[in-house]
Amino acid sequence: MKRFLLAAAFFAVLVLLWEAVYRAKIWSPVLLPSPRQVVTYLEGAAADGTLFKATVITMRRLLVGYLIGLVMGLPLGLLTARWKLFHDTIGTLALGLQTLPSVCWVPLALLWFGQTEAAMLFVVVMGTLWSVVIATETGVRNVPPIYRRAALTMGSKRLHMWFKVILPAALPFIVSGMKQGWAFAWRSLMAAEVIGIMIVIVVIGLLADKIFFSPIEKFLHRRWGTSQA
Amino acid sequence: MRRAVRRSSATEELEVIPPSKLAIDNVSKNFRSASGPVLALDRVSLNVAEGEFVCLVGASGCGKTTLLNIIAGLEKPDSGTVLADGKPITGPGRERLVMFQEPALFPWLDVFGNVLFGLKLKPNLTNKDRRDVAKYYLELVGLSRFEHANIHELSGGMKQRVSLARALAPNPRVLLMDEPFAALDALTREQLYGDIQEIWKARRKTIVFVTHNVREAACLGDRVLLFSPHPGRVQEEFTVELPRPRDINSVDLAAHATRITKALKSLGQAEATAAK
Numbered sequence: 001m002k003r004f005l006l007a008a009a010f011f012a013v014l015v016l017l018w019e020a021v022y023r024a025k026i027w028s029p030v031l032l033p034s035p036r037q038v039v040t041y042l043e044g045a046a047a048d049g050t051l052f053k054a055t056v057i058t059m060r061r062l063l064v065g066y067l068i069g070l071v072m073g074l075p076l077g078l079l080t081a082r083w084k085l086f087h088d089t090i091g092t093l094a095l096g097l098q099t100l101p102s103v104c105w106v107p108l109a110l111l112w113f114g115q116t117e118a119a120m121l122f123v124v125v126m127g128t129l130w131s132v133v134i135a136t137e138t139g140v141r142n143v144p145p146i147y148r149r150a151a152l153t154m155g156s157k158r159l160h161m162w163f164k165v166i167l168p169a170a171l172p173f174i175v176s177g178m179k180q181g182w183a184f185a186w187r188s189l190m191a192a193e194v195i196g197i198m199i200v201i202v203v204i205g206l207l208a209d210k211i212f213f214s215p216i217e218k219f220l221h222r223r224w225g226t227s228q229a
Numbered sequence: 230m231r232r233a234v235r236r237s238s239a240t241e242e243l244e245v246i247p248p249s250k251l252a253i254d255n256v257s258k259n260f261r262s263a264s265g266p267v268l269a270l271d272r273v274s275l276n277v278a279e280g281e282f283v284c285l286v287g288a289s290g291c292g293k294t295t296l297l298n299i300i301a302g303l304e305k306p307d308s309g310t311v312l313a314d315g316k317p318i319t320g321p322g323r324e325r326l327v328m329f330q331e332p333a334l335f336p337w338l339d340v341f342g343n344v345l346f347g348l349k350l351k352p353n354l355t356n357k358d359r360r361d362v363a364k365y366y367l368e369l370v371g372l373s374r375f376e377h378a379n380i381h382e383l384s385g386g387m388k389q390r391v392s393l394a395r396a397l398a399p400n401p402r403v404l405l406m407d408e409p410f411a412a413l414d415a416l417t418r419e420q421l422y423g424d425i426q427e428i429w430k431a432r433r434k435t436i437v438f439v440t441h442n443v444r445e446a447a448c449l450g451d452r453v454l455l456f457s458p459h460p461g462r463v464q465e466e467f468t469v470e471l472p473r474p475r476d477i478n479s480v481d482l483a484a485h486a487t488r489i490t491k492a493l494k495s496l497g498q499a500e501a502t503a504a505k
Contacts, residue, residue: 147335149327153323153327154395155350155351164346165335168338225382
């Protein structure tokens, strides 16, 4: 409870600061609206349904792009972990492109695809894909060799080895890559949409983290015994 | 002629099967290290009879684990032959299962799932049979109550018990044990010495057991082979003829252990003078 109150106080102070800066009239209200104006706008948008519609569209773009990134990223990560050739080519490409902020893709996507859904999707996929590839590869490479040896003696081979030993052993890494990918996808979409619903985006992003990733991470830590607490 | 598909039952699966004999002949193995190739095994020959309990003793780095890995089929010798029941070993197989020093249990499976892992890879068994077999072995190692525990919740001793159950479950003919008790406290270890002797008697396995603990070797082995390091060779062989089950603290056993320790020490001194 005390923790919650402290956190609440922190955000209250943040809003007060915002109000104070607004009142100081450093920037015109068009550039920096007051907290009250923002809330009124959001209320209006929520009441006439435009907020809801916009949220649904955003979520759909995000989910579709994220899924495409996952479906492409997982197998690519496995390939780069398994074969040197893929590691030297796709692995290097992934490493390079991952360091590129996804915002950089926005102008290119707009030029290539125009202001279409395809442009949005492209940006989201680019945000997700590479971190998933890299996390999967790292995860597979970090599987303790003794697991593989133990499984070998018990008769596990090829596909069985991949699906029953290596993938589960690499899962904690892969999930943290998926989480990072989600954050990147979110940010790239924000960049692509560049509209004034920043707060909504932040809140939904946080919620997704708490609702979706936290339980998975908790489960993994419990099972794998990697919890630091 | 078509071969009839035969399903074996859980009771058949639990039958005691004849253990293997091993014939290791002139096996050499090199490793590459930063300071050039290291001869880990130098023309090692050794026979293990059906159902025999053989302990390999020696200082760290004397190649005893390498030999165990070669018998397991996890590594290939540079030269020499390794036969199990007269057939060359070409790769790992569930006839020869390994119990590793660090528990190689899978943390994404619970205790039961770990014991079931090898059984699931055995064809011609129904799932119910597999579960029955897994339950039998968990009971054998005294962990029935922990079927659904997560691996990291277990103590070191319990982990090694699960490893033992997992290695026994597919009913191998040979059990290869690589310092399985080295990381355990003395009390837990002593319990496990009793258990492993009982299980060995009940399940009739050929066991090759690697350790650097001389007393442990004298307590468990029919024969104790002393390995010398650099290059790895079988230096001396001791037969331990004591009635079983043996108590690690008995006086007779201590006498055997002293004999082996002396030989081990003189080996170490010989090497020290050679190094000078």
